[in-house]
Amino acid sequence: MRTPVPTVRLIVLICLCTIFSYQSFSQSISISSGKYEIGLGVGPSFFLGDLGGNRGKGKTFIKDVDLPMTKLLKGVFINLYPAEWLGFRLAVNLGELEAYDSLSADDKNAFERKKRNLGFRSNLQEAYVAAEVYPTVMLEKYDGLLHKLRPYGLVGFGVFHFNPKAQYTAPNGSKSWVELRPLHLEGQGFPEYPNRHEYSLTQLALVMGGGFKYYLTDNLYAGFEILHRKTFTDYLDDVSTTYINPYYFDVHLTPEQAAMARQLMYREKLVTNITRPYIGYQRGDPKQNDAFFSGLLRFGWRLNGANSPSARARRQLKCPVYY
Numbered sequence: 001m002r003t004p005v006p007t008v009r010l011i012v013l014i015c016l017c018t019i020f021s022y023q024s025f026s027q028s029i030s031i032s033s034g035k036y037e038i039g040l041g042v043g044p045s046f047f048l049g050d051l052g053g054n055r056g057k058g059k060t061f062i063k064d065v066d067l068p069m070t071k072l073l074k075g076v077f078i079n080l081y082p083a084e085w086l087g088f089r090l091a092v093n094l095g096e097l098e099a100y101d102s103l104s105a106d107d108k109n110a111f112e113r114k115k116r117n118l119g120f121r122s123n124l125q126e127a128y129v130a131a132e133v134y135p136t137v138m139l140e141k142y143d144g145l146l147h148k149l150r151p152y153g154l155v156g157f158g159v160f161h162f163n164p165k166a167q168y169t170a171p172n173g174s175k176s177w178v179e180l181r182p183l184h185l186e187g188q189g190f191p192e193y194p195n196r197h198e199y200s201l202t203q204l205a206l207v208m209g210g211g212f213k214y215y216l217t218d219n220l221y222a223g224f225e226i227l228h229r230k231t232f233t234d235y236l237d238d239v240s241t242t243y244i245n246p247y248y249f250d251v252h253l254t255p256e257q258a259a260m261a262r263q264l265m266y267r268e269k270l271v272t273n274i275t276r277p278y279i280g281y282q283r284g285d286p287k288q289n290d291a292f293f294s295g296l297l298r299f300g301w302r303l304n305g306a307n308s309p310s311a312r313a314r315r316q317l318k319c320p321v322y323y
């Protein structure tokens with residue numbers, strides 16, 4: 001049977017439209033479109049909590065940064081850009097958090113912290129997703145990314161894992177780092193303190209901050225950003241509320257754990273000969289949750305960006321009507 005010419009033309013037209021539509025869709029989500037970036041970051045991280053801190057009374061954010069306790073944070077990330085002014089990031093970081101009252105400044109306002117003599121350190125693993133907004137993209141007046149400076153803001157949420165430890169001195173004088181959560185130093189999980197629940201070592205956090213990128217080439221950039229993590233726990237350093245009666249350590253822990261808990265809960269007697277009542281007295285500040293932030297140098301690579309040499313070569317091989 002003879003196929004009518006109009007029908008053949010219609011089928012060909014539909015096929016062509018389908019092919020080009022599929023290609024356009026594929027380009028919008030593929031690496032070849034330059035909508036993906038990968039990279040790494042490295043830089044200092046800082047703990048903000050009950051322990052340590054700067055001169056004077058405890059403050060918020062960078063005013064209470066204890067510079068000697070600066071730790072290194074490092075990680076990798078991948079970005080997706082549905083538009084040049086908007087990006088979505090997935091990042092994974094590894095680092096440490098650490099603080100010691102003994103390093104507090106020698107001034108009258110920090111004396112109580114220094115005398116408290118508590119301390120901790122913890123490994124940190126975090127992953128987060130965030131949205132980036134580049135407000136200056138609409139002001140850019142030429143094609144390509146070379147020599148462009150792009151500031152941005154960022155907001156997202158993440159999950160992180162920590163495990164606070166402190167140094168214990170055994171009766172024979174040997175020192176070791178012990179995990180603090182199993183010792184229940186503030187009675188978490190003890191029936192005598194029903195409002196103090198055991199905390200999870202895996203927590204959520206809000207991620208907020210900003211930075212800038214500077215494109216060294218159309219595909220490579222260097223940048224810097226500051227990110228603050230607002231957490232939902234006050235136990236990053238295992239310190240939050242008041243001293244408990246150490247008698248309950250003997251009730252609920254093994255003799256070895258009880259000995260560790262007694263020493264690590266109350267450490268003033270290790271730095272002063274003055275004894276005072278402490279049961280029920282303030283050990284930490286439960287009114288504010290702990291936090292941490294980082295300042296990272298970032299290096300990224302835009303995968304097969306629209307302005308890469310290979311992409312420009314492909315455009316030169318195409319018929320002008322199609323690009």
